[in-house]
Amino acid sequence: MPPYRIAVIGIGKIARDEHLPSIARDPRFTLAGVVSGSGASVPGVPTFREAAALYAAVPDLDAVAICTPPGPRTALVREALAAGVHVLMEKPPTPTVGELRDLAAVAERAKRVVFTTWHSQYNAAVEAMRARLAGQKLGRLAITWKEDVRRWHPGQDWIWQSAGFGVFDPGINALSILTRIMPEPVFVDSATLLTPANRAMPIAATIAFTSPALAPGGTLTAEFDWRQTGEQTWEIAADLAGGTALRLTGGGTTLSVDGTVVEDAPRHEYDRIYARFADLLAAGTSLVDMAPFELVADAFMVGRREAVEPFLD
């Protein structure tokens, strides 16, 4: 029972900016340790180089939050479940869809909670848009997710490698909002992936989707681009078949309806994530949401590649 003793594995930017502050603010959690392969430490908290040392030194640990890049996450989750602790996973949860489905099964056998966080789902405006789309048919939904990779991922070489997903790293945030707000499932119909000649992963992509929620002749599209300098855009615009125009902007923080702002709250994603995790722990229930990740894999599978000019960081 609370407070749950939690450790954070992987002390990088997302752990310091979001996880540690949200854990500190939530009375249902207490930070019992951190694990950092590079030796980063947090004042007043036991620090370990490897997760195995954490599990040996803190035997009454309840849970870990895994904030490393996705590459080693599968092994870290298996190790955590074997050590008997519950697991919260940063996005994207694993390098592959197959590993994620398997982890759900492993967690079930271990009778431990696994929680795949898709942080962009946890804003009030996202829930407000979901409520407005419930039971509706859509004439058009367009995702525009355009940002400057040099500004948001300076020198992060891993995002260009296999489990980094390229522009789908931010793009999956948009897709996780999409699967949360849509009243029916969404499937990839076609995609074009623009890939720099010197990189394995795409720098831009366009995707066309199908959904039973589309009105006849309706369209559902996404445009991701990492080459956007100047104004940055993270927006989902939807026209209901009845005529209402919805616009979710600021990466899911602001909702306007026919031009009038109806919801505009500051980002509280990670506070809501830890509140949800505490609820899941209390209920003993896992939440493994595969839908955003499947859309990414499907876009890569059906997508047509086009080579574009080399990207130099």
Add this chain to the structure above:
Amino acid sequence: MPPYRIAVIGIGKIARDEHLPSIARDPRFTLAGVVSGSGASVPGVPTFREAAALYAAVPDLDAVAICTPPGPRTALVREALAAGVHVLMEKPPTPTVGELRDLAAVAERAKRVVFTTWHSQYNAAVEAMRARLAGQKLGRLAITWKEDVRRWHPGQDWIWQSAGFGVFDPGINALSILTRIMPEPVFVDSATLLTPANRAMPIAATIAFTSPALAPGGTLTAEFDWRQTGEQTWEIAADLAGGTALRLTGGGTTLSVDGTVVEDAPRHEYDRIYARFADLLAAGTSLVDMAPFELVADAFMVGRREAVEPFLD
């Protein structure tokens, strides 16, 4: 109860070569109709241009077998479930992984059976190899799947398009055997996809996998190639950590152990598929096996593309 009244949707090569003969041989099925958009017909059986006409004209239909190319399959399965009939699906079941997971949910809600057939799983030698791998660690497993696309897919342009999967169309047969025989799950670690400059889908691929079933230092690889003239190879070779050498050849029909053939039966894939379908119908249980398809999507997602010379049919 048997005999189940079944119709075949999509009267192409696979329906004529395999499905119709196996249905004719199985006393638990009787052919009640066929649907062919191109107007192909089967003597003595009602033929329809569209599935809707089938459901209107044959109201006591129990099931359909969907043998069209994958593009329209999702809509056909939804239509069949809405019409209240059970569904057998040729491989690959849907154009995307997301659609397959959704169809499983739709079938559950409709209380109808959906059966994703991966035909290469249904040979006696595959079951024999599965039995020999049970509980074992592997030092090496190597899939070699090399065939001449001009010989096996003459003029089939759809295999080069999005839902055709290129060389993964035969490759998924190997992967479906792999997921059937392995004692533990298998995940994609890395992949290289060789794609002709004038095509969207790969003509060859190499994949490296991980698995908890590998011994330390063990390797699990696949090599798919559609440019193989002369001898055609569909083989899975495995060395147990204890030293035994297993070789599954002929696309899963022959198993040898340390050089001695221990199982060599003619292909009876589709007879076994229909026997299994009848069992599933009797039990009211779906079988939606996503593992082979997830491996394909994951290989496309993590894979590095290399352009190769244009392919002209």
